[in-house]
Amino acid sequence: MFNALVVDKEEQGNTSAEVRQIGLDDLPDGDVTVAVEYSTVNYKDGLCIGPGGGLVRNYPHVPGIDFAGTVEASDDDRYKPGDKVVLTGWRVGEAHWGGYSQKACVKADWLVPLPKGLDTRQAMAVGTAGFTAMLAVMALEDHGIKDGPVLVTGAAGGVGSVATAILASLGHEVAGVTGRPETADYLTSLGASQIVAREEINETTKRPLEAETWGGCVDAVGGAMLARVLGQVKYGGSVAAVGLAGGAGLPATVIPFLLRGVNLLGIDSVMQPYDNRLRAWERIAKDLPMDKLEAMVQPATLSDLPKLGADILKGQVKGRVVVDVNA
Numbered sequence: 001m002f003n004a005l006v007v008d009k010e011e012q013g014n015t016s017a018e019v020r021q022i023g024l025d026d027l028p029d030g031d032v033t034v035a036v037e038y039s040t041v042n043y044k045d046g047l048c049i050g051p052g053g054g055l056v057r058n059y060p061h062v063p064g065i066d067f068a069g070t071v072e073a074s075d076d077d078r079y080k081p082g083d084k085v086v087l088t089g090w091r092v093g094e095a096h097w098g099g100y101s102q103k104a105c106v107k108a109d110w111l112v113p114l115p116k117g118l119d120t121r122q123a124m125a126v127g128t129a130g131f132t133a134m135l136a137v138m139a140l141e142d143h144g145i146k147d148g149p150v151l152v153t154g155a156a157g158g159v160g161s162v163a164t165a166i167l168a169s170l171g172h173e174v175a176g177v178t179g180r181p182e183t184a185d186y187l188t189s190l191g192a193s194q195i196v197a198r199e200e201i202n203e204t205t206k207r208p209l210e211a212e213t214w215g216g217c218v219d220a221v222g223g224a225m226l227a228r229v230l231g232q233v234k235y236g237g238s239v240a241a242v243g244l245a246g247g248a249g250l251p252a253t254v255i256p257f258l259l260r261g262v263n264l265l266g267i268d269s270v271m272q273p274y275d276n277r278l279r280a281w282e283r284i285a286k287d288l289p290m291d292k293l294e295a296m297v298q299p300a301t302l303s304d305l306p307k308l309g310a311d312i313l314k315g316q317v318k319g320r321v322v323v324d325v326n327a
């Protein structure tokens with residue numbers, strides 16, 4: 001038997017979340033059993049720990065959309081006991097039991113080998129949020145980052161923190177948008193050279209185009225902020241849209257696309273093919289300074305998760321929460 005955070009449905013649509021002992025026979029089918037070492041807290045985990053928002057299909061459920069650990073048993077030739085592996089995406093932690101458990105059973109296709117240069121804790125300090133930040137940076141690079149500061153919205157959150165550190169280490173000037181002025185020193189330590197107050201970009205304007213300011217943008221917020229940024233990106237520049245922490249609507253016009261050739265690049269970390277996942281993890285190991293990664297980490301245990309899940313939905317988590325499932 002081993003520990004897992006089990007979420008169950010209660011009367012009137014409420015959910016309960018508690019650490020329980022479960023067994024290997026309880027785990028869903030898969031080709032690889034992993035002794036999980038670390039998982040993390042992402043925005044989606046907050047949703048899955050709570051009432052689910054349609055993400056969780058069947059209860060009881062073990063959330064945790066990512067994990068890193070050691071292969072314990074494998075029916076697939078690509079993995080053998082003792083191999084270190086990382087998992088992000090593929091609806092694990094939503095439609096399939098995830099990483100908030102000391103053991104997980106998953107399809108071999110969903111795993112990647114732990115990249116050289118990262119241990120399992122570092123891999124989860126990066127986690128889904130950081131992996132997505134790297135995908136966003138790679139998408140901006142593919143379309144060409146223009147001169148001038150690169151804007152990162154939701155900068156003090158998980159995606160924003162890792163995007164800030166990667167862009168700065170690649171030599172870009174980074175402007176971080178935050179609604180929490182007290183995180184300014186933290187963002188500066190990650191490499192941001194400019195802090196922009198959330199209200200400055202959230203204010204609505206009737207002007208579809210403003211001064212060409214940003215060489216590109218990683219946007220974790222969406223909504224009114226994304227709409228405003230589209231009119232501020234330099235000619236031919238790109239915005240990598242990652243998230244919707246500030247809303248799913250997009251009150252924008254087509255003018256930035258027509259008159260400035262702005263590219264809006266959608267980033268999806270969930271269904272990334274194996275080669276893309278491997279490439280992104282290798283870039284993370286190469287381009288993300290580990291001392292900066294360490295500065296983002298807040299440690300947690302399985303029993304901390306119900307509170308942390310609620311906190312991340314309120315935008316109150318700074319950086320990355322790393323869950324030691326064996327603590």
Ligand code: NDP
Pocket residue numbers: 042043044128129132153154155156157158159160177178179180198220221225241242243244245246247267268269270312313314315316317319
């Ligand atoms: P976090 O909660 O860690 O960060 C989000 C940040 O957005 C907050 O820290 C806050 O930053 C800012 N924010 C929150 N609410 C608002 C608001 N109402 N208006 C403006 N800014 C706000 O989440 P993550 O970084 O893990 O994820 C960010 C988004 O990206 C989420 O929507 C998530 O679902 C999505 N995501 C998408 C992925 C994909 O594959 N496309 C993968 C991973 C995440 P600050 O305090 O600095 O203002």
